[in-house]
Amino acid sequence: MTAEQVEEVLTKAALDATGQASLTDDQKIVGSKAQCDEFMDTLRGASESVKASAAWAKLILFHQEA
Known part of the structure; x- marks a missing residue:
C-alpha cells in the first residue's frame, strides 16, 4: 500500500469507529509508524490501568x- 492508501484506510477506520462523516479540525490521524506505535502503547497502558x-x-x- 502507498502512504496515501494507508492514510485513507486509517481515516476511514477512524470515521467508522466514531460514527462521524468527517474528522473535525482538532482531530488527526496518526501519521507515521512511530506515532502509531506510541499511540498503541498509550492505549495498552490505559487498558492495563483500567484492568488493574x-x-x-x-x-x-x-x-x-x-
Whole structure:
C-alpha cells in the first residue's frame, strides 16, 4: 500500500469507529509508524490501568461482602 492508501484506510477506520462523516479540525490521524506505535502503547497502558482498577474494585467488593 502507498502512504496515501494507508492514510485513507486509517481515516476511514477512524470515521467508522466514531460514527462521524468527517474528522473535525482538532482531530488527526496518526501519521507515521512511530506515532502509531506510541499511540498503541498509550492505549495498552490505559487498558492495563483500567484492568488493574477493575481488579481492585472487585477485591474491595469481595471483602465488603465477606
